[in-house]
Amino acid sequence: MASHGAPVTIGMLFSQTGVTAVLERSQRQAAMLAVSQINSEGGLLGGELLLLDSDPASNPARSRTEAERLFDAGAEALFGCYMSSTRKAVLPVVEARNSLLFYPTLYEGFEYASCCIYSGAAPNQNAGMLADYLTDTHGDSYFFVGSNYVFPYECNRIMRDLLSNRGARVVDEQYISLDPSDEEIAKVIAMIRNAGPVVVFSTLVGDGAVRFYKAYDRAGFDRAAQPIASLTFGEPEIRALGSAAATGHIKAAPYFSVVDTAANREFVRAYRESFGPDSPISAEAEAAYFQVRLFAEAVRRAGTTDRSSVVRALPTFSLEAPQGTVRVDAVTHHTYLWPRVAVVGEGGTFRIVREAAQPVAPDPYLVELEKRSPILSSDAVHGRS
16 A cells, blocks of 8 residues: 555556457557556655556456566556456456456446446446447347357347347357457358348457458448447457448447547547557547546545545546546446447548437446436437437
């Protein structure tokens, strides 16, 4: 526990190599930006906020050993993990060290850990609005494809229920390796073609998702009629894919870089000034950014980095994040967020077509699966009357 005037040290668990590095690099950069800004504002508890880096390489076992190493090197809290398998590998280490993991990635829900703060979307903060949008605009036949690990299976189970409740059907559900072969991808593409006029719901992640989207583009599907919808495929993946192959695809998330708020304009300016004018920014990166700010404010209010004091402080304030006002729920340790749906337009830029009119409370156990939140229509989003 840091004393007043001494540096406060935190550890990062963002993969710089491995199958999910295409996304996690943006998360790492966003966390680095938050730390730089906090230090420029005077640091924490009279001292500097220091970062310890790592490369878990998209591997659960390595994530666990890297978490141990970061704690041994002096980290007082950890920030990161992308796949649920990596989070689950790290949480026992965090609990044993009486510390906290700030987890910035959407996930399948149905979890509470006293040592974890969840700043990514729970299913009620992305999947519900996506199911509404898809069935309103794209009919009633869906084909699921996911990576072979825990999040896609659980997310697809939830999405199947949401679509069924809206009169839609899932014609098939397929899973491929995290690092799939060309043959695995080609087999699923052929199955989609044989399934007829379906919309694809993808829970593929990382490089495997990019390669699948490339194959889908080469196969010549009409993306206006048969887009791929996802909770995970965002701006970093679009850059790896190429904008021409991304046009028409759909994502639901609390954040897109085109969100029109003063806080977001400043965030985008600072991020691209630091990491390059064309640097893509993901929803998961925005969460990685604001969760460092949440931690810093909680430490300031608590006057200590002690876990129980930080946990008590976190729900006592709101933060103006780039996506809008966010705050941590005291009961679930999840975060109030702003669901949105966007479609990739020409040039690879998202266009928001539906969004919440207010932050949505987290419901990680889907106690109220079909509770609807007020939304802004597509016209309202774009300022049309």
